[in-house]
Amino acid sequence: MIEKLNPEQQAAVTLPAQHALVLAGAGSGKTRVLTTRMAWLIQTSQASPHALLAVTFTNKSAREMLARLSALLPINTRGLWVGTFHGLCNRMLRAHYRDAGLAQTFQILDSADQLAAIKRLLKATGIDDEKYAPRDVQRFINGAKEEGLRPDAVEAHDPYRLRLVEIYRFYQAQCERESVVDFAELLLRCYELLQRNGPIREHYQRRFRHILVDEFQDTNALQYRWLTLLAGGGAPIFAVGDDDQSIYAFRGANVGNMADFERDYAHGTVIRLEQNYRSYGHILDSANALIAHNTARLGKNLWTEQGEGEPVRVVEQPSDLLEAQWIVDEIKSLIGEGSLRREIAVLYRSNAQSRVIEHALFSAAIPYKVYGGLRFFERQEIKHALAYLRLMDNPDDDTSWLRVVNFPTRGIGARTLEQLSDLARERGTSLHKAAPLVGGKGGSNLLKFAAMIESMAHEAQVLTLPELIEHVVHHSGLLAHYQTEREGADRLENLQELVNAAAVFAGEENFDGLPAGRMVELPAAAQAGPDAFAPASADTAVSATPAGNQAASDTAGAGMAAAGLIEIDAQHGMSPLAAFLSHASLEAGDNQAQAGQDAVQLMTVHAAKGLEFDAVFITGVEEGLFPHENSLMEQSGLEEERRLMYVAITRARQRLYLTLAQSRMLHGQTRYALRSRFLDEIPEEHLKWLSPKVRVPVSSAWEGTDVASRGWNAQRRGDAYGRPATGQIAPRAPRSLASGVTVGQQQFRIGQGVRHAKFGDGTILSLSGSGQDAQAQIQFRDVGTKTLALGVAKLEVIAA
DNA sequence: CCAGGAATTGTTTTT
DNA sequence: CAATTCCTGG
Secondary structure, X not given: OXXXXXXXXXXXXXXXXXXXXXXXXXXXXXXXXXXXXXXXXXXXXXXXXXXXXXXXXXXXXXXXXXXXXXXXXXXXXXXOEEEEHHHHHHHHHHHOOOOOOOOOOOEEEOHHHHHHHHHHHHHHHOOOOOOOOHHHHHHHHHHHHHOOOOHHHOOOOOHHHHHHHHHHHHHHHHHHHHOEEEHHHHHHHHHHHHHHOHHHHHHHHHHOOEEEEOOHHHOEHHHHHHHHHHHHHXXXXXXXXXXXXXXOHHHOEOOHHHHHHHXXXXXXXXXXXXXXXXXXXHHHHHHHHHHOOOXXXXXXXXXXXXXXXXXXXXXXXXXXXXXXXXXXXXXXXXXXOOOOHHHEEEEEOOHHHHHHHHHHHHHOOOOEEEXXXXXXXXXXXXXXXXXXXXXXXXXXXXXXXXXXXXXXXXXXXXXXXXXXXXXXXXXXXXXXXXXXXXXXXXXXXXXXXXXXXXXXXXXXXXXOHHHHHHHHHHHOOHHHHHHHOOOHHHHHHHHHHHHHHHHHHHHOOOOOOOOOEEEEEOOHHHOOOOOOOOHHHHHHHOOOOOOOOOOEOOOOHHHHHHHOEEEEEXXXXXXXXXXXXXXXXXOOOOOOOOOOOXXXXXXXXXXXXXXXXXEEEEOOOEOEEOOEHHHOOOHHHHHHHHHHHHHHHOOEEEEEEEEEEEEEEEOOEEEEOOEOHHHHOOOHHHEEEOOOOOOOOXXXXXXXXXXXXXXXXXXXXXXXXXXXXXXXXXXOOOOOOOOEEEEOOEEEEOOOEEEEOOOEEEEEEEEEOOHHHOEEEEEEOOOEEEEEEOOOOOEEEEOO
16 A cells, blocks of 8 residues: 555655655645555554554545544454544543433534524623624634633733633633534543543543644644644654635634644654645646745745646636626536536635536536535524534523524513523523513513423433434424415425434434543442453444443543543533534535536635646735735735635646636625735746736726716715615715726726835725715735725825 | 615625 | 514514
8 A cells, every 4th residue: 555655745644753744836746645654553563553643624525534533454343442522522522421421311402503602692681783793702712712712811911801701701600501513612622631640641641642633733832732633642643734715714724733743743754745746837826836936934845747738728808797708608618528527626816706607507507516705504594403403412502492492483572581681690590490580461471481492301211313303393383483484495305304314413422523432430340351442342232222331442441440431422411412513503504405417516715725626716915805905914924815826827737727817896896906925926927918918007997987077976876786775874984896997187097006104005906986975995015905084184185 | 563665885805 | 685683563
């Protein structure tokens, strides 16, 4: 299995047991090296499969890793510690829930649940949600947790931050009360558990002889500490990553972990994988040239033995619609030449861009599949059904309670709920427990609801998982509700799909693809098993022996025995329902399950990481969109955008298109943009312009548009959305837009160079409004992008 | 209490 | 433009 590797790959795979960093460029065989190393460690008897801990970032790569491993070796991959940070932490927390200070039935909040919980908290505590926007609060809390900080440890001096910390404290108390755990909490709890509990920590430190990490550049501060804690017993960390593909800094990923790891652990044991097996020369060199504009790289240059291939095609169109149309026409001819649809990908920076492209593909009757967006377990009907299911296990989960207490409507209004939540707060109890205390008609409706939950929970004891879901969907009234709703057919279908998914899930015995280990305390006499965690045990474990009897241990068994703890296979300890709910939270699932169909692939650049296609279209290669304007505030933001473009380019095997539009609909208004600076960072020799390259970007093509009259018409007939006029003065600035406006004596147009006394020189990116109300978004050379009112700001027109 | 329309607002990426 | 919140009449 090692013979087929190149020398660097081989060196990485067969590295002695020591900390090591593998700098793996795009398409250099990263996953292959990782899985082959695992197989090699097992085959050469350096480690049993269960002594490996392999951590990935996504569920998809965890699955891929397991699939490849079982292709290399005839082992049963069930029970292996291969999974995402969140999945593995969940597994440990389920096993040690008591030591972690959690309820056995703790539920996991996804991002949306968390946001809802925060909104509810702000309302209940009477905190101004304008000043403390729920989203900001959420970011603050998650940011703190990802730094490993509890409220007491967060530094705060100004009043605003102090209040945020207070909210964080309230939030935490609320989660405790409701037995719910957010994503960041899974990691932090697990970290604290290992840190504080010596026997458990030592158990895992002994158990894991090798730790392997994929996409190391995406780890955050807490994940890094979690890894080094687990490695504290001497297990080497084999970290694979690519600093040039770090695209998640915005949510706490710290590329610096790579350099830190090299300095503190790997001590120069760095292997570079620079041979690319994916792309042709022009494509690869474009990527190399682009990424060379970034500073502070660990350094790496990809090369290929494949030829130059075709140049990168660049196309500029007047509008997003025409851009989409052009792409679809090109896709048609690619298919005509024999390309497979699934080997063609259309990538975009933001999800909002997908609609136009979808529309064009749909009109041309080309099958396509959109990734991302709303995923299965995030759909409202599914979330409703899951909320009922969660209440079966944990009626004190107020988030779920509130979600469905009046859905379908059962006469419980805002007024009643306010009373209820006041009462619950007074008594420091859950909504469920406080329900009987509310009087009046609302109160009796609440009681009926509470009784229904309890009776369904009772039924849950005797029903299988799929039966239970059917039962709940029926008796909650969800079924009836969606039967009468006009758009309900799809939702009913999804609910049926949920039942099917549960049936598959329960049948697979393999609850989240990552069977969890569980530890229980056993009387000393029961601590027998020598190595029940050998591959075979997974199979015997299926046959539903009661929890606890199936003693299991590993090389660390002695230590665990001393601590009075033994690991057992998890499923027996975790009810199928609990396992299914975990699965639903941690793996939101694909959004469209039309598997197997040969379809053009649509996704964001982020979602494309790790994938590859014969032909790739990167769309919207425009200033303000890619790089995105929100990222331009600081240098690091721009560099992350550049890495994102690097990732996008390196997805292509044979053919790459970069497309852009001069104008595009955004938030219901047309915006104009210049071509992306990234295009100018790729040497001309690799590019082939299929549309005339505009010398001065976005020129006078837009001159002559009568802005003033548009604005006037807009006010007379309604606003720019086509809504009827309200008869009042529009509260918003007129939405009309064009490439040129006149303010006083000055004329401004897109692409125009301007000088501001304070901000210096810049270029106009977009214009909105007209006359004295006109505003311009200006990209300044030194201070980033700003939006200025042209009637107020003193601007001097200079050469572009 | 509730449904439905009007008004407002938020929009990058997401395990 | 779409999603959410606000508001009003029944």
